[in-house]
Amino acid sequence: MDKELLTQEVLRLKAERQAVILAHSYQLPEVQEVADFVGDSLGLAREAERTPAKVIVFAGVHFMAETAAILNPDKTVLLPDLEAGCSLADSLRPEDVLAWKAAHPEGIVVAYVNTRAEVKALADVCVTSANAVEVVARLPQDRPILFVPDMFLGAHVARVTGRRLHLFPGECHVHAGIREEHLKALLETHPGAEFLIHPECGCGSGCLYLKPDAKMLSTEGMVRYARRAEAREFVVATEVGILHRLAKEAPGKTFVPVKPDAVCEYMKRITLEKVYLSLKEMRYAVGVPEEVAGRARRALEAMVAVG
Structure with a gap:
């Protein structure tokens, strides 16, 4: 057919x-x-x-x-x-969360939505990349916080909120593969473009060092920003499937992937x-x-x- x-x-x-x-x-x-x-x-x-x-x-x-x-x-x-499936969700087991909770009985577990149901059931609150900063900023200051499972998103949340977080060493294999060297190459070939970077990306703070005015945004944040921005060209650091939606919702603008083979096979x-x-x-x-x-x-x- x-x-x-x-x-x-x-x-x-x-x-x-x-x-x-x-x-x-x-x-x-x-x-x-x-x-x-x-x-x-x-x-x-x-x-x-x-x-x-x-x-x-x-x-x-x-x-x-x-x-x-x-x-x-x-x-x-x-x-x-x-x-x-999801390589990030598969990186974390319920036993990992239970072990931390046993060691930190007063702790708060913040689970990224990219987790299995059994992990969500152990969490105090779930977050997405769009609202993780806002959720964590509201949590009590006097209790330890475990952020699972994405260490790069967790590091971004800790940096923005100033909170000390216990980070589980999980990663999305696609976003972890987007490194500083990929960003650096695009800086030279697209000097006038705006850079949109997903907080799961492996380049993390290094990307912000290379491009201080880069925007760390969720996928939905990228779409909203691209619609309203005056810029005509954007370099995008996330899974390349979003390029179709960006082109559709921000017509007349150009979107260049930081890593053209950043494809989630799942x-x-x-x-x-x-x-x-x-x-x-x-x-x-x-x-x-x-x-x-x-x-x-x-x-x-x-x-x-x-x-």
């Missing part, structure tokens, strides 16, 4: 199933085009919570579908490919054909046991309420 016919069938089945398609900004362009909403983890979580649709097709990775299932226990949440497992099959066959349903979901829901609802 060609792309045009697949698109028509997806839209037909979506109406027939009374479904909504939520897609992350790193998804393939053709998947983004059939989605009802395209956004970052925070925006997608909010849309999942408020949608009246009976079926949610989640074009993203497994922890995102889990999040939607936790927030919508009475709805069917479908993930078109169960192998669409995100790209979701194809238009798999979205079609997911709707046609109602596959694959993602659920979370209520004893886990109930505890994780508190941390997620606190995340959705901020920012």
Whole structure:
């Protein structure tokens, strides 16, 4: 089936199933085009919570579908490919959090949304890259804080808030691969461009040293900034799937990836054909046991309420 016919069938089945398609900004362009909403983890979580649709097709990775299932226990949440995982989420085990909590009984656990449901259930609050700074800044000053699992995002939050955080040494393999040398090369070839850098990137503070006026932004922050900025050219340090959305929402502007091969193979497992099959066959349903979901829901609802 060609792309045009697949698109028509997806839209037909979506109406027939009374479904909504939520897609992350790193998804393939053709998947983004059939989605009802395209956004970052925070925006997608909010849309999942408020949608009246009976079926949610989640074009993203497994922890995102889990999040939607936790927030919508009475709805069917479908993930078109169960192998669409996350190297960052897989870097942290519940046992790691439990060990820290045992050593710090008064501690607060802040879990990045890129975590498994079992970890969210142990957290006091969940955050996304869009609201992590705001959430951490509000936490009590006299209690130790564990930030899991992304050490680069955690270091960014600590730098901006001035808070001392215990950081788990986890990383996204795609963002960790974006290094200072990649940024430096683009500084020379695009001297007039604005630089947009995701806080998960491995270059971290080194990027800000090389380019002090670079903007550390979540994926949604990049889109908002690009829309309103007067600049016409932007160098973008994150997974390259966002380039489609940036070009669509900020037409007439140029977006250059810091690392053209910064591709998440897990995100790209979701194809238009798999979205079609997911709707046609109602596959694959993602659920979370209520004893886990109930505890994780508190941390997620606190995340959705901020920012």
